[in-house]
Amino acid sequence: MSSTIYDIARQAGVSIATVSRVFNNNPKVSDVTRDKVLAVASSLGYHPRAMAQSLARRKTGLITAIVPIISNYFFMEVLAGMQDQLADSEFYLQISNIKTTGEVRSDSVRKEVETIFNRGMSDGYIIISIHFDDTGWDYFKKFERPIALIDEYYSDYDSVSVNSVEGAYKATKSLITQGYDRIAMVCAMADSKPVIERSTGFRKALDEAGMTFHENLLFYGQDTERDGHTELNGYQAMSAILQSDQNFNAVFCNSDIQALGALKAMQDFNKKLPIVGFDDLSFSEFLGLSSIRQPMYQMGKIAIEKLIRRIHHPEIDVTHTIFSPELIVRSSSFASDGKQMPIEKSA
Amino acid sequence: MSSTIYDIARQAGVSIATVSRVFNNNPKVSDVTRDKVLAVASSLGYHPRAMAQSLARRKTGLITAIVPIISNYFFMEVLAGMQDQLADSEFYLQISNIKTTGEVRSDSVRKEVETIFNRGMSDGYIIISIHFDDTGWDYFKKFERPIALIDEYYSDYDSVSVNSVEGAYKATKSLITQGYDRIAMVCAMADSKPVIERSTGFRKALDEAGMTFHENLLFYGQDTERDGHTELNGYQAMSAILQSDQNFNAVFCNSDIQALGALKAMQDFNKKLPIVGFDDLSFSEFLGLSSIRQPMYQMGKIAIEKLIRRIHHPEIDVTHTIFSPELIVRSSSFASDGKQMPIEKSA
DNA sequence: CTGAAAGCGCTTACAG
DNA sequence: CTGAAAGCGCTTACAG
Numbered sequence: 001m002s003s004t005i006y007d008i009a010r011q012a013g014v015s016i017a018t019v020s021r022v023f024n025n026n027p028k029v030s031d032v033t034r035d036k037v038l039a040v041a042s043s044l045g046y047h048p049r050a051m052a053q054s055l056a057r058r059k060t061g062l063i064t065a066i067v068p069i070i071s072n073y074f075f076m077e078v079l080a081g082m083q084d085q086l087a088d089s090e091f092y093l094q095i096s097n098i099k100t101t102g103e104v105r106s107d108s109v110r111k112e113v114e115t116i117f118n119r120g121m122s123d124g125y126i127i128i129s130i131h132f133d134d135t136g137w138d139y140f141k142k143f144e145r146p147i148a149l150i151d152e153y154y155s156d157y158d159s160v161s162v163n164s165v166e167g168a169y170k171a172t173k174s175l176i177t178q179g180y181d182r183i184a185m186v187c188a189m190a191d192s193k194p195v196i197e198r199s200t201g202f203r204k205a206l207d208e209a210g211m212t213f214h215e216n217l218l219f220y221g222q223d224t225e226r227d228g229h230t231e232l233n234g235y236q237a238m239s240a241i242l243q244s245d246q247n248f249n250a251v252f253c254n255s256d257i258q259a260l261g262a263l264k265a266m267q268d269f270n271k272k273l274p275i276v277g278f279d280d281l282s283f284s285e286f287l288g289l290s291s292i293r294q295p296m297y298q299m300g301k302i303a304i305e306k307l308i309r310r311i312h313h314p315e316i317d318v319t320h321t322i323f324s325p326e327l328i329v330r331s332s333s334f335a336s337d338g339k340q341m342p343i344e345k346s347a
Numbered sequence: 348m349s350s351t352i353y354d355i356a357r358q359a360g361v362s363i364a365t366v367s368r369v370f371n372n373n374p375k376v377s378d379v380t381r382d383k384v385l386a387v388a389s390s391l392g393y394h395p396r397a398m399a400q401s402l403a404r405r406k407t408g409l410i411t412a413i414v415p416i417i418s419n420y421f422f423m424e425v426l427a428g429m430q431d432q433l434a435d436s437e438f439y440l441q442i443s444n445i446k447t448t449g450e451v452r453s454d455s456v457r458k459e460v461e462t463i464f465n466r467g468m469s470d471g472y473i474i475i476s477i478h479f480d481d482t483g484w485d486y487f488k489k490f491e492r493p494i495a496l497i498d499e500y501y502s503d504y505d506s507v508s509v510n511s512v513e514g515a516y517k518a519t520k521s522l523i524t525q526g527y528d529r530i531a532m533v534c535a536m537a538d539s540k541p542v543i544e545r546s547t548g549f550r551k552a553l554d555e556a557g558m559t560f561h562e563n564l565l566f567y568g569q570d571t572e573r574d575g576h577t578e579l580n581g582y583q584a585m586s587a588i589l590q591s592d593q594n595f596n597a598v599f600c601n602s603d604i605q606a607l608g609a610l611k612a613m614q615d616f617n618k619k620l621p622i623v624g625f626d627d628l629s630f631s632e633f634l635g636l637s638s639i640r641q642p643m644y645q646m647g648k649i650a651i652e653k654l655i656r657r658i659h660h661p662e663i664d665v666t667h668t669i670f671s672p673e674l675i676v677r678s679s680s681f682a683s684d685g686k687q688m689p690i691e692k693s694a
Numbered sequence: 695c696t697g698a699a700a701g702c703g704c705t706t707a708c709a710g
Numbered sequence: 711c712t713g714a715a716a717g718c719g720c721t722t723a724c725a726g
Contacts, residue, residue, distance in 0.1 A: 002467075002491075004719055015697045020721060028695055045489070047465035051401045052719035055702045060398060062441075069430060076423050083416055083444045092468075094409075094441045097430045118394035120349075121439075142392070144349075231633045257630070264633040283604070283630070286578045286611040351703055362713045367705060375711055399703035402718045 003044040012040040023048050062094050063307060064122040066113055068129055069097040072226055073257060073281050074296055078128060078150060081300025089308055094122060100130060110136055117143040124307045126150060131193045146314065148307040150299055152193075153320060158306040160299045160321040164194060164278075167292040167325035168201025171276040172252050174290075174327055176209045178334075180250035180274060183211075186237040186262055187218050188228030188254050195228075198254055198278060216246070221258070234258025238265035241273075251275040256284045256291055263287065263332070275332050288331035295323055350391040359387040370395050409441050410654060411469040413460055415476055416444040419573055420604060420628050421643060425475060425497060428647025436655055441469060447477060457483055464490040471654045473497060478540045493661065495654040497646055499540075500667060505653040507646045507668040511541060511625075514639040514672035515548025518623040519599050521637075521674055523556045525681075527597035527621060530558075533584040533609055534565050535575030535601050542575075545601055545625060563593070568605070581605025585612035588620075598622040603631045603638055610634065610679070622679050635678035642670055 009016040014033060021029050022037040029037075040046075054060040065082065067075055086093055096116045100109045109130065117125070117140065124146035132139075137154040140147060149159035175183055185202045187195045203213045219240050221233030234253065241248055242265060251273050253259040259277035266272050277284060280293035302321055309316065356363040361380060368376050369384045376384075387393075401407040412429065414422055433440055443463045447456045456477065464472070464487065471493035479486075484501040487494060496506035522530050532549045534542045550560045566587050568580030581600060588595055589612060598620050600606040606624035613619050624631065627640035649668055656663065 006719080016720080017697060017699095017722080018695090021696085024721080030695060033695080047467070049719055050466040050468045051398060051407060052702090053721075054398045055402050055704085056719075056721040058702065058721095069434075073423075076420075087416075087444070087446075092441065092443060092466075094439065096439060097434070099434075119397040119439075120394070121397045231630055235633065260630050260633050264635075267635075283578055283607050286582065286607050288611070288614075353703080363704080364706080364713060364715095365711090368712085371705080377711060380711080396703055399718090400705075402720085403703075403705040405705095405718065 003046045005046075005048070007044060008037060008041050008046050011044070012037045020048075059123050060121055061091055062122040063091045063124050063126065063304070064094045064096055064116060065126045065128060066096050066098055066116060066130065068100045072229055074151075074279060074294070075128060077282070077296035078300040078303075081297035081302075082126070082304050083300075084297075085301040085304040089304075091123070091308065098130060110139065113140070117145060124148070124311045126303050126307055127152070146307055146310040148303045148310070150303045153322070155320075156318060158303075158310060158318055158320070160302045160306070160323075162294045162299075162323045162325050164197035164325075165201040165204065167278060167294075167327075168198035168252065169205045170201075170325070170327045171278065171290075171292050172202045172205035173208070174329070174333065175250040175252065175274060175276060176205060176211070178250075178274070181211065182246065182248045183217070183250045183252060184241045184244070184246070184248040185218050186234055186241070186251060186253040186258055187220050188233060188258065189224065190220065192227045195254060198252075202252055219244075221261075229255050229257055231257055231261035231264070234261030235265045236261075238262035239269070242266065242269045242271050249273060253277045255279050256281045256289060259284075259289055259291070259332075260287065263289070274334055276327070277332075280328055284328075285330070290330045290333040291328050292325045293328050294325055299323075350393045352393075352395070354391060355384060355388050355393050358391070359384045367395075406470050407468055408438055409469040410438045410471050410473065410651070411441045411443055411463060412473045412475060413443050413445055413463060413477065415447040419576055421498075421626060421641070422475060424629070424643035425647040425650075428644035428649075429473070429651045430647075431644075432648040432651035436651075438470070438655065445477060457486065460487070464492060471495070471658045473650050473654055474499065493654055493657040495650045495657070497650045500669070502667075503665060505650075505657060505665055505667070507649045507653070507670075509641045509646075509670045509672050511544035511672075512548040512551065514625060514641075514674075515545035515599065516552045517548075517672070517674045518625065518637075518639050519549045519552035520555075521676070521680065522597040522599065522621060522623060523552060523558070525597075525621070528558065529593065529595045530564070530597045530599060531588045531591070531593070531595040532565050533581055533588070533598060533600040533605055534567050535580060535605065536571065537567065539574045542601060545599075549599055566591075568608075576602050576604055578604055578608035578611070581608030582612045583608075585609035586616070589613065589616045589618050596620060600624045602626050603628045603636060606631075606636055606638070606679075607634065610636070621681055623674070624679075627675055631675075632677070637677045637680040638675050639672045640675050641672055646670075 005016045005019050008019045019037055022034050098109060098112045126148050128150040131152055147157045149157050151161055153159050153161050185199060189195060199218060206213045219237040221228060221236030223230050223233040253262055253275055256277040256279040259275060262275060277289050277291040280291040284291045352363045352366050355366045366384055369381050445456060445459045473495050475497040478499055494504045496504050498508055500506050500508050532546060536542060546565060553560045566584040568575055568583030570577050570580040570583060600609055600622055603624040603626040606622060609622060624636050624638040627638040631638045
């Protein structure tokens with residue numbers, strides 16, 4: 001049905017090599033030849049088949065993003081950054097989804113990723129919010145493919161991430177500084193990486209303030225969708241906090257999407273506690289939700305930038321971009337009684 | 348570096364045809380040969396290159412989703428449905444972004460889509476929330492490729508969409524039934540398809556109730572990001588409504604994401620009007636936001652299902668799935684004074 | 695500036 | 711059950 005390089009060559013009275021050169025903008029084709037080829041190509045509606053080019057060039061012009069199937073708002077904003085950065089490049093984006101829980105050790109996750117590498121369809125891979133231990137990460141070296149990590153750190157691959165521990169620390173500390181002394185945390189799946197890190201930062205802030213950390217300050221919702229990063233999960237955890245007899249007076253919340261549910265719970269229980277979330281999703285501003293800002297859009301851009309650089313220069317040194325997340329203070333930081341304690345405005 | 352079918356053939360003492368047969372699960376390969384080939388392949392870490400297979404088979408195993416770069420929460424939920432449906436198939440998803448405004452006539456948009464078709468990288472294409480007139484849609488027939496449409500209707504391609512006019516009508520009518528008689532609408536970009544359709548439904552409900560429609564019932568925010576489908580845009584439009592001297596007592600809002608901004612505006616102006624949104628995003632439930640439900644996840648699944656069916660059976664009849672969207676009534680339907688007018692619970 | 699030829703890494707009739 | 715050979719649609723030294 002559709003024409004090939006041979007059809008063009010024949011009708012234009014040139015060799016297929018010349019047709020190929022025209023479409024590759026090879027400067028040493030005479031103008032008259034070029035025009036002739038282009039005229040024939042246009043009349044036949046010819047365009048080079050990307051598949052055939054890939055095989056002959058031994059590169060695909062594709063970048064694959066490997067993301068957990070549980071992807072959420074975080075991924076959406078990262079994706080936007082990737083797309084904008086990709087727009088000016090010669091690469092197209094392919095997205096491959098992985099069934100994964102947040103666990104760091106999982107053979108099935110490793111195998112799914114491996115299958116994607118084995119297809120050999122891409123010039124480079126961006127792995128987002130998927131966690132392995134060192135052995136896991138090392139395993140992928142054998143494919144000898146450019147890899148960049150988002151929301152994860154491993155010494156031997158380019159990466160961009162946020163210091164979650166520090167973010168959680170900042171959030172918790174801001175509440176402590178305001179004078180709150182009984183602070184609970186809304187968690188998601190207990191053994192997921194975000195929760196492990198954020199609860200570490202939470203604890204660090206308590207420790208530093210001489211406040212006793214105890215497991216019973218950590219609250220979990222029952223909803224396990226997306227490792228617990230759902231509005232419902234936050235609603236459940238917050239309900240438990242409000243019904244607890246521990247008399248909490250402030251809350252640090254593992255993610256903004258959960259905080260949305262938590263806010264609803266407070267409304268339903270008619271009891272408002274100061275709360276600080278994590279992520280700073282675009283809607284958080286309109287909820288008056290204080291949050292720890294993750295520069296998701298930027299992370300997407302930077303990861304693509306790094307990956308493309310590595311595709312072109314495989315030998316350059318690995319780099320890691322680690323953001324110190326910023327605390328964005330909004331009205332949710334304050335108690336409903338209007339008693340606004342002094343706030344430490346973080347940078 | 349990595350091995351090819353020739354390496355395996357040589358070491359296993361068979362022809363490349365046999366190696367190929369083994370990896371294509373061709374039943375007429377003897378067990379002993381198969382085991383030998385598999386053993387060698389495994390020891391060399393061999394896997395067939397997808398690119399080479401594509402060229403030889405003349406199919407790519409790829410489906411391309413063409414989406415506006417302004418993609419949003421709507422797309423995210425559609426994507427989830429597509430991914431789940433794809434998970435059980437032999438296809439991988441590629442996502443290509445198009446710079447587009449919501450306009451129905453745009454040569455630049457047509458050209459961008461054309462470029463994607465010209466690469467010939469995919470076995471089928473899903474076009475999401477991109478609008479053309481009939482000439483525009485006809486144009487793509489020349490590629491002779493399976494196409495499925497989401498959030499759009501054209502007679503000659505499989506499609507899945509929602510009756511927006513009806514949805515807007517239902518939303519508006521529910522407010523009228525409650526007794527509200529001065530209803531404003533929060534719009535997004537004026538000449539975008541969603542706004543055209545939803546304002547039509549809005550008007551239809553007013554007309555039917557004998558209420559006079561006038562352009563000055565339509566409010567627009569200044570933010571033009573994502574054709575105005577942003578929290579900020581909704582905030583701006585709602586602010587204008589609240590400051591208007593038209594004394595509105597209820598609001599229909601073009602999208603939930605804008606409604607989020609509109610709710611914030613009401614809070615800032617300390618003035619609460621009943622409001623009904625459109626989309627029913629996952630967070631809307633937790634905002635108590637009444638909305639018109641679009642089955643986005645389902646739409647994604649169905650579109651993939653239709654496309655795959657067409658890839659395998661190009662000759663079957665075109666089908667269109669058009670959802671009648673459902674009104675979900677939540678607390679935002681009611682005035683702050685607690686005066687709850689009788690509600691017509693739609694099906 | 696242009697062409698003939700080999701090669702990219704597979705699949706698939708065809709023949710046996 | 712297996713192999714030799716042609717073909718998928720390009721690119722790219724090499725030679726002129």
